């Protein structure tokens with residue numbers, strides 16, 4: 011990979027200008043759980059992706075006799091991947107925030123433990139009870155399926171554990187932000203008034219917006235679960251329209267937030283490689299504040315086929331879906347391009363993955379905007395176009411996460427050389443295989459192959475062909491991902507003393523585990539920390 | 543489905559520690575009956591019928607020009623049949639659509655009933671001579687085909703000589719079920735909705751025969767208006783909670799030091 015020497019370009023802020031005030035070493039930092047999250051994410055991602063390959067093989071007709079596991083595995087893969095992406099993004103965002111605010115170390119460990127308990131319950135429900143209601147468990151299916159009653163209850167309990175854990179985690183992050191910033195500063199409202207002080211890192215603004223929205227999403231999940239439990243206990247059914255609205259207010263919002271949190275990480279780390287700061291300003295503040303409102307309305311596009319939903323709400327859904335992509339995505343991607351343009355860019359595995367992640371977000375976002383257009387949705391609804399677009403940005407999001415794990419590892423492994431040639435091969439293979447895998451979904455969608463079919467009937471035989479090709483691409487993708495993850499975990503080796511100690515169980519002090527400036531570890535001279 | 547019964551029991555056991563188990567083990571009071579929606583779009587067989595006036599007609603001739611509301615009864619019933627036919631008669635009168643928008647067929651499922659029994663049933667309801675109210679009997683095989691297609695169940699209790707049976711009104715449009723109503727609470731209101739649909743009005747609302755908790759919308763079949771219900775408030779709860787929590791956490795302002 012090409013490495014541009016760090017120089018100061020005209021019109022940019024160079025190393026000296028951009029250097030952040032160093033942290034007071036006496037100020038305690040939240041205990042980092044990033045190492046544990048990295049190992050958990052790597053292990054679960056590989057297992058869940060294997061289930062994805064299994065599904066494509068079944069759809070391709072290559073695994074006769076194993077079809078009966080399709081729907082339980084689809085459920086586990088879907089909820090597992092969406093949940094994993096969310097927690098991994100949360101963990102990375104928390105890691106990025108550690109140098110700005112002091113969150114509770116106990117809550118950070120609690121979040122990890124609660125997530126593990128929730129995952130175990132999910133595994134029991136799916137593997138032992140064959141629970142198979144799909145990742146968003148749309149009402150009333152969980153209570154109506156062919157699986158035993160206890161597996162449905164275990165699934166709901168798993169979601170309760172996860173929901174409560176993540177809610178506590180989100181509230182603690184908000185609390186930590188509130189200790190350091192006023193609400194108007196944390197949301198960047200002073201930029202709207204034309205003020206530039208205090209300088210609030212974009213990551214803080216994005217995380218604050220995301221956590222507020224996250225509380226909405228998780229409380230919606232709590233309400234859905236309470237209504238499920240009430241029905242279980244009293245037999246009184248819930249209103250299906252209310253349940254669907256609440257479910258998507260939760261599910262749709264949660265996966266969007268997973269992306270936003272990953273974006274916060276890019277805002278925080280990409281400048282380290284560009285040798286320039288990425289500061290908050292009026293536009294950044296406007297865009298992320300509008301997200302606060304818009305992202306809560308975009309989910310209506312999941313209810314286009316629900317004729318009971320008033321037509322006005324459907325139009326709001328289309329407008330909000332368009333609007334949601336504009337501020338955050340366009341401003342971020344444009345900002346990233348400006349950041350990189352003519353910068354003393356240092357392309358490493360981390361920065362390349364950040365950049366590819368943003369590109370994947372843009373491509374998947376365009377797919378989503380097409381699908382959220384009512385006239386197009388009439389054709390694309392519930393076809394493979396849907397998994398096509400969300401896999402695009404979800405894979406992109408995971409790219410950012412993996413990039414951030416690598417970035418954190420490099421912070422520990424001072425002075426160790428990077429295997430740039432090998433990384434180039436890995437990234438090329440990753441991109442090529444992901445494109446092949448995703449293209450099969452897109453083509454399937456464009457040719458009206460429905461989603462969630464375990465075996466395609468004869469009229470949809472072309473769906474089986476796409477599935478087989480997708481399985482080949484996905485296998486290459488998975489293999490390359492494993493090699494990539496080995497690199498990422500390996501990146502922590504050199505700094506093993508710091509890394510291993512840092513992950514959990516020790517109260518860390520700023521500066522003791524990390525180099526004073528990240529670029530010192532990465533090897534460039536410019537830094538972009540804009541902390542106050 | 544067995545799960546719908548066992549889920550409440552298992553859930554109650556698991557959650558007993560958390561919530562006072564008021565309804566543990568009990569059959570849900572207003573359990574959803576899937577029968578109505580299951581019948582939608584079912585094809586109804588075209589069988590010969592003998593009407594009260596002795597004519598034999600094919601069933602399809604009755605739904606040829608307008609929808610046909612089909613209900614079942616037997617003359618000697620000591621139970622639901624007469625009250626149910628009375629409800630249907632009153633609902634039809636109240637709606638005023640008979641003859642214009644639909645006609646009604648009351649089909650006996652008792653093989654002992656004759657055309658004369660049909661006339662006396664029409665008399666008893668004050669419907670004799672109403673050309674849009676048809677009372678009919680059918681051959682056992684034809685009857686079995688119609689009741690089978692509409693999942694209408696009945697069983698003779700030899701001890702009492704009475705039939706154990708349900709109460710159903712199915713709207714058949716061009717040979718297919720357009721709507722089905724089971725007798726029970728809310729029948730008249732749901733009849734009005736069905737009648738509006740048969741007139742070609744789009745009703746974006748379907749009340750299932752149970753006590754759904756916290757609906758988002760309700761439909762007034764008299765005015766034909768959709769209005770917001772309490773469920774919509776629940777949809778606002780997450781946002782209100784998030785706002786309250788955010789302002790609560792940030793209320794004190796940043797701490798110095």
Ligand code: HEM
Nearest residue numbers: 059062063065066088091092095144145404461462463484
């Ligand atoms: C090698 C990687 C992957 C493969 C092979 C794969 C494959 C699949 C397949 C075959 C389906 C079912 C499609 C259908 O409806 O017919 C699916 C669904 C899904 N996948 Fe993936 N996937 C992969 C990665 C991911 C990632 C990274 C995420 C999220 C971060 C994800 C989230 C989901 C979700 C949410 C569903 C929907 C499940 C449902 O409909 O209930 N997948 N995937």
